[in-house]
Amino acid sequence: MTKYLLDTNIYINFYERYYIFDCFPSFWEKIKVVINSNVVLPDIVINEHYQDEWFKKWLEQNFKGVSCKYKDYDHEWAEVIQYIANNDCYSEKALTNDKSWTHEKIADGWLIAIAKKDNLVIVTSENRNINLSKNQPSQNPKVPDIANDFGVRCISMNTFFEEIGLKV
Numbered sequence: 001m002t003k004y005l006l007d008t009n010i011y012i013n014f015y016e017r018y019y020i021f022d023c024f025p026s027f028w029e030k031i032k033v034v035i036n037s038n039v040v041l042p043d044i045v046i047n048e049h050y051q052d053e054w055f056k057k058w059l060e061q062n063f064k065g066v067s068c069k070y071k072d073y074d075h076e077w078a079e080v081i082q083y084i085a086n087n088d089c090y091s092e093k094a095l096t097n098d099k100s101w102t103h104e105k106i107a108d109g110w111l112i113a114i115a116k117k118d119n120l121v122i123v124t125s126e127n128r129n130i131n132l133s134k135n136q137p138s139q140n141p142k143v144p145d146i147a148n149d150f151g152v153r154c155i156s157m158n159t160f161f162e163e164i165g166l167k168v
Helices: 008-018 025-038 043-047 053-062 070-086 107-118 143-149 157-164
Strands: 004-006 040-042 066-068 121-123
Touching: 004 008, 004 040, 004 107, 004 157, 008 053, 008 157, 025 053, 040 043, 040 107, 043 107, 066 070, 070 107, 070 143, 107 121, 107 143, 121 157
Parallel strands: 004 121, 040 066
Antiparallel strands: none
16 A cells, blocks of 8 residues: 655645635544544654644644654764755755755655655655756755655645545
8 A cells, every 4th residue: 555745735725724624624524534544754854943832732633644753863864965966957055945845844855764764655746946057056846846856756735635535
């Protein structure tokens, strides 16, 4: 069975953008089953500062599935960071700005490290940077680009719903 890692932005889509709890209770009942059977939940995603307190409490009460500690993947994470540092398509700011993946509490690089080591599929709302070029190095690595370079499959939220057969 395929196992998935959901980027922080997917959880934010669930509780803030598309499936507000009071309006979509059936979604929350079904997604609870899905995350407990099909999703690996790294502690960094739960603790990333973007997460809402309501959602953290919901996870605490409802998530009984597979979790992992992101620091167990520090070697793989270092490989991801080194790859960005050595890639001419990324500027120095890609590793020094406020949202840089070098900040330990930013989940993106960790997700790729975890997915690579454990053969997981990343679900994200990020899109590839189709203009990525050495001529205009990017300051913002995108999960789908780096995941692809590491041989990690990366899909959208709707593709995830199709693959797991979620119907609400």
